[in-house]
Amino acid sequence: MTKDPERPAVPEPAKSPPAAPNGQPRIVFEDVVKRFGKVSVLNELNFNVAKGERVTLIGPSGSGKTTILRLLMTLEDLSDGYIFVDGEPLTHAKNASGKRVALKPKEVSRIRKRIGMVFQQFNLFPNMSVIENVMEAPVHVLGLPKEEARARAQGLLDQVGLGNRGDEHPTRLSGGQQQRVAIARALAMEPEILLLDEVTSALDPELVGDVLGVLRDVAENTDITMLLVTHEMQFARDVSHRVMMFDGGRIVEEGVPDQIFGNPREERTKKFLRAVL
């Protein structure tokens, strides 16, 4: 695989990921229902993710993986049920009489700020320089002074191997470099939760390794809770504490990566893995 010369060497992947953290959950999905029109995509889905845990969601196309991330990012409305972050409701709560009520936008945004997402398409602002892309949310959402935001952005660009490209426009960068900027941009908000949705799927194969290298660094050197949707099964195996296999909006099977990838129990998981591995 071609290495980007600007990208510093990344450490070798850990042989086996550390034991999954437990304790107070960072994320709780409680009886989550998502419908698009009359079609129910998630049906009373329940799961927890611990603080610092990295969970990969796998499953066939249409099984609801992206919808789960988009609900957490509040890009989709929750049809029913509750999502909690550190015990606090994200978009809906029960009022004193037990009725489900939507939270006010201000309350939603307070928690939502703690969540970052990187998409398949990098979605950088084409009219801003690379460093301005990374500074934008810290300045406008967190209210950080510009110089502080710039220093933070520069540090992150250094971290993703693009420290000397800050003044360029994103369109001059390769897809892999743009995706590394998008990762820096998500990290600039110092999220407690990072959602990664097929972040290498739009890249030429030779650019995938550098982006995964950056994410490996993040996984190994921070305690950010991560939810990943990826087709990079070796990467998922290396960095995840847990893998959840979805089909039809339900969890078919979950377990540590070695078990799911090496010794899946459910026929549906075996069939899916046969098709993708």
Ligand SMILES: Nc1ncnc2c1ncn2[C@@H]1O[C@H](COP(=O)(O)OP(=O)(O)OP(=O)(O)O)[C@@H](O)[C@H]1O
């Ligand atoms: N905005 C929308 N309107 C209508 N249906 C939608 C919408 N977004 C998603 N869906 C449907 O919801 C289901 C779950 O989609 P989702 O993207 O979450 O699946 P996925 O597991 O991430 O699939 P993929 O691996 O192909 O990205 C699919 O049947 C999809 O067609």
